[in-house]
Amino acid sequence: xxxxxxxxxxxxxxxxxxxxxxxxxxxxxxxxxxxxxxxxxxxxxxxxxxxxxxxxxxxxxxxxxxxxxxxxxxxxxxxxxxxxxxxxxxxxxxxxxxxxxxxxxxxxxxxxxxxxxxxxxxxxxxxxxxxxxxxxxxxxxxxxxxxxxxxxxxxxxxxxxxxxxxxxxxxxxxxxxxxxxxxxxxxxxxxxxxxxxxxxxxxxxxxxxxxxxxxxxxxxxxxxxxxxxxxxxxxxxxxxxxxxxxxxxxxxxxxxxxxxxxxxxxxxxxxxxxxxxxxxxxxxxxxxxxxxxxxxxxxxxxxxxxxxxxxxxxxxxxxxxxxxxxxxxxxxxxxxxxxxxxxxxxxxxxxxxxxxxxxxxxxxxxxxxxxxxxxxxxxxxxxxxxxxxxxxxxxxxxxxxxxxxxxxxxxxxxxxxxxxxxxxxxxxxxxxxxxxxxxxxxxxxxxxxxxxxxxxxxxxxxxxxxxxxxxx
Amino acid sequence: xxxxxxxxxxxxxxxxxxxxxxxxxxxxxxxxxxxxxxxxxxxxxxxxxxxxxxxxxxxxxxxxxxxxxxxxxxxxxxxxxxxxxxxxxxxxxxxxxxxxxxxxxxxxxxxxxxxxxxxxxxxxxxxxxxxxxxxxxxxxxxxxxxxxxxxxxxxxxxxxxxxxxxxxxxxxxxxxxxxxxxxxxxxxxxxxxxxxxxxxxxxxxxxxxxxxxxxxxxxxxxxxxxxxxxxxxxxxxxxxxxxxxxxxxxxxxxxxxxxxxxxxxxxxxxxxxxxxxxxxxxxxxxxxxxxxxxxxxxxxxxxxxxxxxxxxxxxxxxxxxxxxxxxxxxxxxxxxxxxxxxxxxxxxxxxxxxxxxxxxxxxxxxxxxxxxxxxxxxxxxxxxxxxxxxxxxxxxxxxxxxxxxxxxxxxxxxxxxxxxxxxxxxxxxxxxxxxxxxxxxxxxxxxxxxxxxxxxxxxxxxxxxxxxxxxx
Numbered sequence: 001x002x003x004x005x006x007x008x009x010x011x012x013x014x015x016x017x018x019x020x021x022x023x024x025x026x027x028x029x030x031x032x033x034x035x036x037x038x039x040x041x042x043x044x045x046x047x048x049x050x051x052x053x054x055x056x057x058x059x060x061x062x063x064x065x066x067x068x069x070x071x072x073x074x075x076x077x078x079x080x081x082x083x084x085x086x087x088x089x090x091x092x093x094x095x096x097x098x099x100x101x102x103x104x105x106x107x108x109x110x111x112x113x114x115x116x117x118x119x120x121x122x123x124x125x126x127x128x129x130x131x132x133x134x135x136x137x138x139x140x141x142x143x144x145x146x147x148x149x150x151x152x153x154x155x156x157x158x159x160x161x162x163x164x165x166x167x168x169x170x171x172x173x174x175x176x177x178x179x180x181x182x183x184x185x186x187x188x189x190x191x192x193x194x195x196x197x198x199x200x201x202x203x204x205x206x207x208x209x210x211x212x213x214x215x216x217x218x219x220x221x222x223x224x225x226x227x228x229x230x231x232x233x234x235x236x237x238x239x240x241x242x243x244x245x246x247x248x249x250x251x252x253x254x255x256x257x258x259x260x261x262x263x264x265x266x267x268x269x270x271x272x273x274x275x276x277x278x279x280x281x282x283x284x285x286x287x288x289x290x291x292x293x294x295x296x297x298x299x300x301x302x303x304x305x306x307x308x309x310x311x312x313x314x315x316x317x318x319x320x321x322x323x324x325x326x327x328x329x330x331x332x333x334x335x336x337x338x339x340x341x342x343x344x345x346x347x348x349x350x351x352x353x354x355x356x357x358x359x360x361x362x363x364x365x366x367x368x369x370x371x372x373x374x375x376x377x378x379x380x381x382x383x384x385x386x387x388x389x390x391x392x393x394x395x396x397x398x399x400x401x402x403x404x405x406x407x408x409x410x411x412x413x414x415x416x417x418x419x420x421x422x423x424x425x426x427x428x429x430x431x432x433x434x435x436x437x438x439x440x441x442x443x444x445x446x447x448x449x450x451x452x453x454x455x456x457x458x459x460x461x462x463x464x465x466x467x468x469x470x471x472x
Numbered sequence: 473x474x475x476x477x478x479x480x481x482x483x484x485x486x487x488x489x490x491x492x493x494x495x496x497x498x499x500x501x502x503x504x505x506x507x508x509x510x511x512x513x514x515x516x517x518x519x520x521x522x523x524x525x526x527x528x529x530x531x532x533x534x535x536x537x538x539x540x541x542x543x544x545x546x547x548x549x550x551x552x553x554x555x556x557x558x559x560x561x562x563x564x565x566x567x568x569x570x571x572x573x574x575x576x577x578x579x580x581x582x583x584x585x586x587x588x589x590x591x592x593x594x595x596x597x598x599x600x601x602x603x604x605x606x607x608x609x610x611x612x613x614x615x616x617x618x619x620x621x622x623x624x625x626x627x628x629x630x631x632x633x634x635x636x637x638x639x640x641x642x643x644x645x646x647x648x649x650x651x652x653x654x655x656x657x658x659x660x661x662x663x664x665x666x667x668x669x670x671x672x673x674x675x676x677x678x679x680x681x682x683x684x685x686x687x688x689x690x691x692x693x694x695x696x697x698x699x700x701x702x703x704x705x706x707x708x709x710x711x712x713x714x715x716x717x718x719x720x721x722x723x724x725x726x727x728x729x730x731x732x733x734x735x736x737x738x739x740x741x742x743x744x745x746x747x748x749x750x751x752x753x754x755x756x757x758x759x760x761x762x763x764x765x766x767x768x769x770x771x772x773x774x775x776x777x778x779x780x781x782x783x784x785x786x787x788x789x790x791x792x793x794x795x796x797x798x799x800x801x802x803x804x805x806x807x808x809x810x811x812x813x814x815x816x817x818x819x820x821x822x823x824x825x826x827x828x829x830x831x832x833x834x835x836x837x838x839x840x841x842x843x844x845x846x847x848x849x850x851x852x853x854x855x856x857x858x859x860x861x862x863x864x865x866x867x868x869x870x871x872x873x874x875x876x877x878x879x880x881x882x883x884x885x886x887x888x889x890x891x892x893x894x895x896x897x898x899x900x901x902x903x904x905x906x907x908x909x910x911x912x913x914x915x916x917x918x919x920x921x922x923x924x925x926x927x928x929x930x931x932x933x934x935x936x937x938x939x940x941x942x943x944x
Contacts, residue, residue: 420662447667453925
C-alpha cells in the first residue's frame with residue numbers, strides 16, 4: 001500500500017472508528033458484485049455512519065488523492081460499484097446509513113438516508129398508506145442511494161417513471177467534501193439550475209448521494225393482473241398499443257416473457273407453475289391498478305374479452321388471488337435466476353422504439369442461431385418502455401469468450417435501430433468504452449467537462465461512466 | 473454601437489439575410505415582454521430560420537464577444553427573455569423555427585422546433601389522437617423552447633409533471649456554436665450523464681434549445697369538471713387530501729380561486745358568469761380524466777356526494793357541457809387578466825408544503841391589511857402542487873413603490889415556511905438577487921461553476937439566473 005493510502009487509513013480510522021475501516025476477509029463482500037459478474041481489489045473499505053462522516057472521508061480522500069468507490073447494495077450490473085483491480089481504491093459503503101428520516105403521507109413524500117434498502121422504503125410508504133412506486137428484482141438488497149446514482153427503472157416505469165422522476169430533493173457530498181443539501185420536499189421549485197439532476201444517474205462519479213426526499217403516490221386499492229399468451233412479439237406490441245389506448249396510465253406494468261423463460265422458471269424455481277396449462281411462444285404480464293376499491297376487474301375483463309374476440313391474444317388467465325399474482329411475478333422476476341441454473345447468463349438491457357422490438361428480437365434470434373447449442377437468447381422485460389433485457393444463456397466455461405461477442409452483435413443491432421445499449425443498468429466500467437462511439441462527440445466532450453468540473457482531482461469512482469485523465 | 477457589434481451585425485446579415493436582422497421599430501416588440509412588466513434595449517434582433525443558423529450566430533457571438541438573449545414567445549414573467557437596458561445585447565428570436573418535425577402516435581412522441589407555439593404542439597398531438605399535457609394560461613403565445621428553458625408548469629402538473637418530465641430528447645446549441653443533438657425518442661436511456669437536464673430550466677444561460685422530442689400521453693376520453701365552494705383555505709386543502717386519496721392520479725387539476733378573483737372575473741371579463749349563483753369565500757376547480765369513454769361521471773358524482781354529506785364543501789356544480797367547463801376554466805385562467813383591469817398586478821409564484829398553504833394565505837392577508845386600500849391580495853393557483861400565484865393588486869401609480877415591498881414581505885413568509893420563491897416562473901433577472909441568500913451557498917457556487925463551464929465567455933443571456941463576472 002502506498003503512503004497516501006496509509007495516511008488516509010490512519011485519519012479515516014480516527015474519524016469513523018477502527019471497527020468501520022475494514023480489509024482482508026471483511027472487505028471481500030465489497031470487492032465482488034452481488035451477481036458475481038465482476039471482481040476487484042479494495043485497499044480497504046470505509047463504512048461511515050452519517051453524512052458528516054462521508055464528508056470527512058471525502059475531504060481526506062481529496063487531501064491524500066485517494067480514489068473512492070461509493071457502494072450501496074452492490075447489486076449493480078455494469079461494474080460501477082466495486083473497486084478496480086489495482087488495490088489502490090477505497091470502497092465507501094453507505095450501508096450503515098439506513099435510517100428513514102421522515103415520512104409525510106399528507107405531503108406525499110419521505111426522506112431517507114442513502115443506505116436504506118429499497119424494499120424498506122416501499123414498506124415505510126405502505127405503513128403510511130402510501131406507495132413508493134420504484135420496484136425491481138433486486139429490491140430486497142439494493143439501496144436507495146444506488147437506485148438514485150444509477151437512475152433505476154424496474155417494472156413500474158410505464159406508470160410512474162424512473163428513479164429520476166421520483167426524486168424531490170437530494171443531499172450530496174461533493175468531491176471537496178462539502179455537503180450540498182437540496183432536501184426540500186417541494187414538487188415545484190424553479191429557483192435556478194436543478195442541481196440534483198446532475199447526480200441522479202451519474203453513478204457516484206460527480207458526488208456521493210447521502211440522503212434523498214422521494215415522492216409518494218396514492219396507493220392502488222384495486223389491482224388486476226393478467227397473463228396473456230400471444231403468438232409473436234408483433235402481437236405483443238399490438239396488444240400493448242390497444243391496451244394502452246383503452247386503459248391509459250391505469251397500466252402500471254406491461255412485461256414480455258418468452259416460452260423459454262417460462263419453462264426455465266417452471267423447471268428451476270421451486271414451486272413455480274405455469275399460469276396457463278399449455279405452453280405458448282410468448283406471454284405478457286399486464287398489471288392494472290387504480291385508487292378506487294372496486295370496479296376495475298369488471299371493466300378490465302370486458303376490455304380483455306373484447307381483445308380476445310378480436311384475436312389479439314390466444315389464451316389468458318387472470319390472477320384470482322394474491323398467490324396467483326405473485327406466481328406470475330415470480331416467473332417474470334425470476335428470469336435471470338432461473339436461467340442461471342442452465343448456464344452463464346449474459347445480461348443486457350437495451351431500448352429501442354416499441355415498434356422495433358419484434359425486429360430486434362428477430363435479429364438477435366438470427367445471430368444467436370450461428371452459435372448452435374452454445375447460446376440461447378432470452379428476451380424479456382418492459383416492452384411498454386421499449387426496454388428488453390436481451391439475455392443470452394451460454395455454457396459457463398465459454399462465458400468469457402462468448403459474452404463480448406454476443407454483446408457486440410447485440411449492440412450493433414441496437415445501433416441499427418437507433419436504440420440505447422443501456423436502458424436502466426447504467427454504464428459503469430462495463431459499457432464505458434462501448435458508449436463512446438455511440439454518443440454524439442459533443443456529448444462525450446460535455447460529459448468529460450462535467451466530470452472535471454465536479455471532480456477535478458478524479459477521486460470519485462474514477463474510470464466509471466467516462467474516462468478522464470486524472471491530475472492526481 | 474461598438475465595433476464588435478457592428479462586425480457581428482455585418483456577418484450575421486451575411487449569414488441569415490438582411491430581412492432577419494432587425495432594429496428600430498421592428499425590434500421594439502422584442503424589447504418588452506408580453507405582459508409589459510419589463511423593458512430593455514436591444515442592439516438589434518436576429519431571427520434565424522434553423523439550427524445551423526443559430527449555431528452560426530452563436531459562433532459569431534463567441535468570436536465578437538457579443539451577448540445573446542434567446543427569446544421564444546416572450547411571455548416570461550421574470551425578465552429573463554428581453555435584453556438589458558445597455559443596448560449592447562442582441563436578441564436571438566426562435567419564432568421562425570416553428571416547424572413540427574415528426575409526430576409518432578404509436579411511439580407516443582413528437583419532435584418540434586423550439587419556436588412552435590405551445591397550443592400548436594397540443595393541436596398536433598390531438599390530431600394524432602394523443603395528448604400533450606403541458607397547459608398554461610399563455611399557451612396561445614408561449615413557445616415550446618421557452619417552456620423548456622423555464623421548465624414550465626401549468627394546470628396539469630399534478631397528473632403529468634412539469635415540462636422537465638415531458639422532454640425525451642433535446643437539441644441544443646452550445647456557447648461555442650457546436651450543436652448537441654440529443655433528440656432520441658427513447659423513454660429509457662442510461663448511457664451516461666443525462667445532459668438534457670442541464671438545459672431544461674436554465675433559462676437560456678447554458679445553451680440555446682433549438683428542438684425537442686416530447687412525450688405524448690393517451691388522450692382523456694371522459695373528463696369531469698367540478699366547481700366546489702369551501703369556507704376556508706384549510707377546507708380546500710382537506711378537500712384535496714380526501715379527493716386525492718379516492719381519485720389518485722385521475723385528478724389532473726386541483727385549483728384554488730378566491731371570492732375576490734371570481735368577482736373580478738365576472739365583472740371584468742366579457743361573458744363570464746359565476747358557476748354558482750351565490751358568492752362564496754373560496755372555490756376549487758377539480759378536473760378528473762381517464763381514458764375510458766364512460767363511467768367516470770357516475771363514480772365521481774358518488775364520491776363528491778359523499779364528500780358533501782361529510783361537510784367537506786358547502787356548495788358545488790358540475791360542468792354539464794363543454795361551454796360550462798370552459799367558463800370555469802376562463803375564471804381560473806383569467807385571474808391576472810381580470811384583476812389587471814382593477815389595478816397593477818404584482819405577480820408572484822411561490823410553493824410551500826401543501827399543508828402550509830392556509831398559513832401562508834393568512835400571513836399574506838395580515839401584512840396586506842397594513843396597506844389599506846392600496847393593496848389587495850389575490851391568491852390562486854395549483855393548490856395540489858403546493859403552488860400559489862400569490863398576486864397583489866395595487867394602484868398603477870404606486871406599483872413601482874409597492875411591488876418590491878410586497879415581494880419582500882411575501883418572500884420572508886415563504887422562507888419562514890421553507891418554501892420556494894419561484895415555483896414555475898423561474899429566476900430571470902427579477903429574482904436573481906433574491907435567490908442568492910435563499911439557496912445553500914454550495915448550490916450557488918455550483919451554479920456559477922456550471923455557468924462558467926458551459927458558457928466560459930458569458931455570451932448566453934448574461935445576468936440571468938446567476939451573476940457571473942464575464943471575461944469578455
